[in-house]
Amino acid sequence: MRSYTFLLAVLALALCGLPASRVLAQGLTLNVINGVPSAIPITVVPFAFESAAQPPATDVAAVIRDDMVRCGQFRTLTGADIVEHPSHGSAIKFPTWKLLKQDYLVIGRERDAGGGQVKVTFELWNVNTQKQMLAGAYTALPEELRGVAHQIADQIYQKIIGQPGAFYTRIAYVTTTGSGKAMQWSLIVADSDGYNPQVVVRSRQPLLSPAWAPNGKELAYVSFESGDSAIYLQNLATGQRRLISGRKGINGAPAFSPDGTKLAMCLSFGGSPEIYVMDLKTGQLTQITHSLSINTEPRWMPDGQSLVFTSDRSGKPQLYSEPANGGGATRLTFQGEYNSDSSINYDANQIAMVQGNGNVYRIAIMDRKLDNQMRFISPGPMDGSPSYAPNGSMLLYAATDNNGKGVLYEVADNGSVRQRLSLVNGTVQSPSWGPYRVPPSTQQ
Secondary structure (H helix, E strand, C coil): CCCHHHHHHHCCCCCCCCCCCCCCCHEEEEECCCCCCEEEEEEECEEECCCCCCCCCCCCHHHHHHHHCCCCCEEEECCCCCCCCCHHHHHHHHCCCCCCCCCCCEEEEEEECCCEEEEEEEEECCCCEEEEEEEEEEEECHHHHHHHHHHHHHHHHHHHHHHCCCCCCCEEEEECCCCCCCCCEEEEECCCCCCEEEEEEEEECEEEEEEEECCCCCEEEEEEECCCCCCEEEEEECCEEEEEECCCCEEEEEECHHHCCCCEEECCCCCEEEEEEEEEECEEEEECCCCCCCCCEEEECCCCCEEEEEEEECCCCCHHHHHHHCCCCCCCCCCCEEEEEECCCCCCEEEEEEECCCCCEEEEECCCCCCCEEEEEECECCCEEEECCCCEEECEEEEEEECCEEEEEEEEEECCCCEEEEEEEEEEEEEEEECCCCCCCCEE
């Protein structure tokens, strides 16, 4: 079954699936599947609104709290368990929060800032030391408050964990709606939690394999609008796009180099599917692999010096690496009957992949620091398309629910927390997590 899917992916015809109870914009819903009892205890107190005007629709504290939970590093108090509601540091009664066994406390307040804007002020406190760890303020329009909340969550994450947060990022995915001749594919870009979706491309023909440019301003993707597969590069701000490859045969699996100057891809105009690298400035094409087998799904190592790709040269799909200028492939995976579709975290110490054994396909992570030990972070039976967050703390992957519908899951890298993103009247597939974003100058 999965070998067949592998072939379809090579041919750019594989249609996978995306992540249901709070309703999101454009029909997406989100549901946290489980939590982490041993995670760091932190309480995000509902922010006070200190103006006579109507408070904004976005609950900034709730967005921050959801971010803390979904990364798998924290657990939070909610509802009636939050017995006090301080909005200033001077109002915190630390014995209460020690009794509740909380390590950290996030408090804040909002007020009308004039001109239709809202000022959001937040503070992070260490309950055990009774010291303020972080404080800041943002002024933004009401429709920008979710972004503000994600930026605050990123600051909190970095202060406590010691590495950048990845909440103020975006994801790309493909949705399908309708059936038969009425079927429509859409390439969507949304916030990392699935909110604020924006349609990039719509087509009556399949759209596949979105890949982010490192600057977050462009997406490469595969389209069948001309009847055959072709790779396009599209500017998200202007909508302008450029045909990268529409050669005879397969044009698939685009992947940007870390510096954004090159695009790796799978092309078959020379015969068998091979890995090529194109210089995006000059258009020069370099063939990397030379094999009679299927070679596809190239992914760049973070240093840009080598590529990881899928090949069935050993009989079944496995992961291989090869220098970015060619020179011979080295097999990376030996556990499992089937390994494909890799995603590499920011420091290259972990590689996520689809591993198949029998008829069960799950997302596995290979730890390169621990003698390539494998661990599973998804239950199967038909999971695929893993994509790491830029800080490596979470992954997106595609799955199929009990009704055969494509959904996405966002999962902590230790598998402890999963949340499902799904489309009410359609399927979601081909997830790709975008790079860090440069925040607008709203912080004060």
